[in-house]
Amino acid sequence: MSGASGHSKGSSVKDRADLALNNEFLRKAVKYTTEKLKGGKLKAMEEHGNWEEWRERGKQIRLHTIAHLDYYLNLFVDNARANGVHVHFANTAEEAVHISLSIAERKNAKSVVKSKSMVTEELHLNHALESIGVEPVETDLGEYIIQLAGETPSHIIIPAIHKNRYQIADLLSADAGETLEPDTKVLAGYVRKKLREKFLEADIGMTGCNFAIAETGSMVLFENEGNARMVTTVPETQITLMGMERIIPSWADLEVMATLLPRSATGQKLTVYMSGITGPRRSEDADGPEEMHIIIVDNGRSLQLGDPEFQELLNCIRCGACLNACPVYRHIGGHAYGGTYSGPIGAVLTPSLQKNIAEWDDIANASSLCGACYEACPVKIPLHEMLVYLRRRKVEAGHGNKLESAGMIGFSKIMSNSARFKAILKLGKMGQKLVARNGEIRLKVGPLKGWNSHRVTPSLPKKSFRDQWGTMEAEIRNGLQEMAPDMKNRMEQIVKNREKGGGNGHGHS
Amino acid sequence: MKVSLFVTCLSDAIYPRVSEAMVRLLARYGVEVSFPKVQTCCGQPAFNSGYWDDARTTAKTIIEAFDDCDFVIAPSGSCTYMIHHYPKLFEDDKVLHEKAIKLQNKSYEFTQFLIHVLGVSDVGATFPHKVTYHPSCHGSRLLGIQDEPHALMSKVKGLEFVPLPFAEDCCGFGGTFAIKMSEISGAMVSEKVDHVKETEAEVLVGLDMACLMNIAGNLRYRNEPVRVMHLAELLYEGVKQA
Numbered sequence: 001m002s003g004a005s006g007h008s009k010g011s012s013v014k015d016r017a018d019l020a021l022n023n024e025f026l027r028k029a030v031k032y033t034t035e036k037l038k039g040g041k042l043k044a045m046e047e048h049g050n051w052e053e054w055r056e057r058g059k060q061i062r063l064h065t066i067a068h069l070d071y072y073l074n075l076f077v078d079n080a081r082a083n084g085v086h087v088h089f090a091n092t093a094e095e096a097v098h099i100s101l102s103i104a105e106r107k108n109a110k111s112v113v114k115s116k117s118m119v120t121e122e123l124h125l126n127h128a129l130e131s132i133g134v135e136p137v138e139t140d141l142g143e144y145i146i147q148l149a150g151e152t153p154s155h156i157i158i159p160a161i162h163k164n165r166y167q168i169a170d171l172l173s174a175d176a177g178e179t180l181e182p183d184t185k186v187l188a189g190y191v192r193k194k195l196r197e198k199f200l201e202a203d204i205g206m207t208g209c210n211f212a213i214a215e216t217g218s219m220v221l222f223e224n225e226g227n228a229r230m231v232t233t234v235p236e237t238q239i240t241l242m243g244m245e246r247i248i249p250s251w252a253d254l255e256v257m258a259t260l261l262p263r264s265a266t267g268q269k270l271t272v273y274m275s276g277i278t279g280p281r282r283s284e285d286a287d288g289p290e291e292m293h294i295i296i297v298d299n300g301r302s303l304q305l306g307d308p309e310f311q312e313l314l315n316c317i318r319c320g321a322c323l324n325a326c327p328v329y330r331h332i333g334g335h336a337y338g339g340t341y342s343g344p345i346g347a348v349l350t351p352s353l354q355k356n357i358a359e360w361d362d363i364a365n366a367s368s369l370c371g372a373c374y375e376a377c378p379v380k381i382p383l384h385e386m387l388v389y390l391r392r393r394k395v396e397a398g399h400g401n402k403l404e405s406a407g408m409i410g411f412s413k414i415m416s417n418s419a420r421f422k423a424i425l426k427l428g429k430m431g432q433k434l435v436a437r438n439g440e441i442r443l444k445v446g447p448l449k450g451w452n453s454h455r456v457t458p459s460l461p462k463k464s465f466r467d468q469w470g471t472m473e474a475e476i477r478n479g480l481q482e483m484a485p486d487m488k489n490r491m492e493q494i495v496k497n498r499e500k501g502g503g504n505g506h507g508h509s
Numbered sequence: 510m511k512v513s514l515f516v517t518c519l520s521d522a523i524y525p526r527v528s529e530a531m532v533r534l535l536a537r538y539g540v541e542v543s544f545p546k547v548q549t550c551c552g553q554p555a556f557n558s559g560y561w562d563d564a565r566t567t568a569k570t571i572i573e574a575f576d577d578c579d580f581v582i583a584p585s586g587s588c589t590y591m592i593h594h595y596p597k598l599f600e601d602d603k604v605l606h607e608k609a610i611k612l613q614n615k616s617y618e619f620t621q622f623l624i625h626v627l628g629v630s631d632v633g634a635t636f637p638h639k640v641t642y643h644p645s646c647h648g649s650r651l652l653g654i655q656d657e658p659h660a661l662m663s664k665v666k667g668l669e670f671v672p673l674p675f676a677e678d679c680c681g682f683g684g685t686f687a688i689k690m691s692e693i694s695g696a697m698v699s700e701k702v703d704h705v706k707e708t709e710a711e712v713l714v715g716l717d718m719a720c721l722m723n724i725a726g727n728l729r730y731r732n733e734p735v736r737v738m739h740l741a742e743l744l745y746e747g748v749k750q751a
Contacts, residue, residue: 013690014689014690014692017690017692018692021692021693021696327678327681327697327700328693328697331696331697332693365690366690366693367683367686368646368679368682368683368684368686368687368694368697369557369646369647369683369684370646370647370650370679371646371647371651372646372650372678374650375650388559390559391557391558391559392559392560393559394559395559395560395561396559396561400559400560404558408555408560409563411550411554411555411563411567412552412555412560412563412566415518415549415550415566415570416549416566416567416569416570417549417570418546418548418549418570421518421549421550428522449691450687450688450692450695451687451688451691451726453691453695454694454698454726454727455695455698455723455726455729455730456726456729457726458722458726460522460523461523463525464522465516465520465521465525465529466516466521466544466546468525469546472532473544476532476536476542477541479536480536481536481538482539483538483540484538484539486628487538487628488539490626490628491510491579491580491626491627494626495510495579498614498615
């Protein structure tokens with residue numbers, strides 16, 4: 001298991017999901033917000049008018065960038081250095097933490113204000129800072145709440161999605177030392193006032209990075225609260241951590257991303273603040289950091305490069321649309337996934353960032369493979385297929401479930417031979433005599449326990465289709481109509497077109 | 510023109526009435542359907558669980574069963590879509606790979622075949638009931654079935670269509686997911702049934718018996734009297750009534 005999940009090691013996705021399913025507050029809060037976000041996205045797509053074309057454009061930009069990542073990374077780094085930025089590379093989480101802490105130590109930093117960053121969550125950077133006596137302060141409202149609660153974000157863009165405003169009022173009241181009304185204005189007002197002091201005190205401002213622009217060596221931040229702007233203008237030193245895949249070639253490409261990301265994330269046409277930062281403060285600038293560092297983090301990402309089944313994973317722009325669309329996420333929330341990233345993208349990313357398949361957990365099984373994630377993704381990452389590839393890799397590496405593995409051998413034995421299939425059906429019909437009543441099985445034991453705890457199972461009918469076919473076929477043949485000539489022509493045309501390699505007449509497919 | 514029925518193991522074993530309705534309906538248009546008895550299952554349970562060697566063994570029997578026909582029709586979008594995975598499953602076997610592509614190109618889900626091959630949307634059915642529809646994920650999202658069932662239902666006399674709220678949400682079946690992650694799956698199907706109840710429909714139709722078995726199972730568990738049918742059954746019953 002990877003990531004500060006806040007859950008005990010060894011527990012499975014299934015166990016954690018069962019916990020979440022019994023938490024009515026969590027389920028209500030997650031359902032309410034994901035539905036709102038999902039609805040907002042659908043509306044924004046409709047209003048946009050050319051969504052599918054822009055989505056394809058977004059996909060192509062990401063595919064192109066990742067296919068030439070070495071080139072664009074070099075270009076970005078050269079340009080950023082020319083702008084006066086200190087650029088560092090970190091192969092592992094440990095290296096990224098070490099570089100960050102060294103800067104903090106050199107600066108004698110006492111406190112760090114942070115804007116929202118999933119990569120720092122991935123690195124557990126807050127714990128590391130605390131361990132050397134530096135106070136990390138999250139300044140995104142949701143992140144601030146999560147930090148107070150001692151938890152990790154349960155959503156990529158809405159970290160406190162699993163909490164309702166009464167729970168949040170309790171947390172903030174304890175922080176304030178007075179009772180705060182569970183009113184959004186009051187609560188946000190308190191945090192704003194409190195954070196104002198923190199911004200002024202901080203020695204370092206730490207950010208993530210939504211997009212890094214190769215052509216100018218700039219980094220771009222999307223946010224709604226203005227806190228990232230404070231983080232990048234008030235403290236003397238800025239440290240930006242970015243996954244190595246955050247690159248896009250140009251500002252023109254940013255237009256596409258700035259169209260896709262906010263709409264996919266929240267249904268907003270534009271993010272409230274979009275900051276493009278090109279180097280530390282120049283003499284003519286009114287504000288900005290004196291010293292600026294960018295740490296480019298690999299931490300398992302390069303494992304996907306050159307892997308035809310997973311390279312597209314690096315196309316992700318971290319919008320969270322797949323979480324909002326996912327019916328599994330809606331019921332279990334983010335912590336059940338057990339890693340930094342949750343939802344469908346987390347279920348794929350968490351194992352993919354780890355070389356050691358033995359530590360993969362059962363996370364890739366937490367999906368019904370419905371494809372809602374793929375449909376929601378603004379850059380068309382086929383997450384539903386990747387989940388199957390992960391399952392296959394686990395099986396092939398010998399880490400499959402023993403019982404299931406035996407079951408599948410039995411399955412293929414039966415299903416590769418229709419006589420065996422027929423024999424099994426016969427056995428089933430004999431076996432069910434003990435348990436079937438009125439065409440139903442309600443027994444809650446063995447493999448039926450989970451299924452029958454929520455459902456009734458239909459029993460096998462007296463005759464299968466293949467048992468009935470002989471008589472049915474003869475009967476149908478007797479009454480068969482003559483096919484209309486236009487129908488016949490159409491069918492012949494389809495077969496002809498197919499031979500020519502043309503359309504197959506499937507309609508949408 | 511040889512048209513073969515891919516019955517799917519679920520319809521063969523548990524819901525023979527669905528394939529029967531489909532075959533009898535097609536016979537009214539002069540479509541003579543053959544049933545290659547060597548067929549079994551599309552292999553999806555093994556494929557989706559990551560057991561691709563086992564899936565290949567099963568997929569081979571399907572490829573062989575339908576090697577000599579011009580059209581394959583199945584009462585399931587999910588099993589039809591599974592055939593679209595065959596070319597990848599056999600990418601290292603030149604002969605089977607080629608056969609897999611051919612099979613993919615000639616395989617149709619039931620409503621696709623009616624609308625796009627036969628050009629039929631009005632089957633002449635009467636079905637005076639309040640009906641709602643669950644679009645199964647694999648059929649709608651991956652195979653691309655969107656308007657086809659609606660085109661067919663809109664021509665059925667007396668049928669009052671009520672849209673299903675949050676229709677696009679998965680019912681929670683997901684094959685082995687329903688067993689492995691039974692509590693999550695249970696929460697999903699319960700929510701689906703809540704939405705079905707909201708419509709006050711007498712009948713729920715769909716195009717995939719796996720999803721419908723799941724939803725019907727929860728309806729029965731909660732003693733809800735909603736009747737669950739495959740669209741082929743509804744149309745055939747409606748034709749007999751007309």
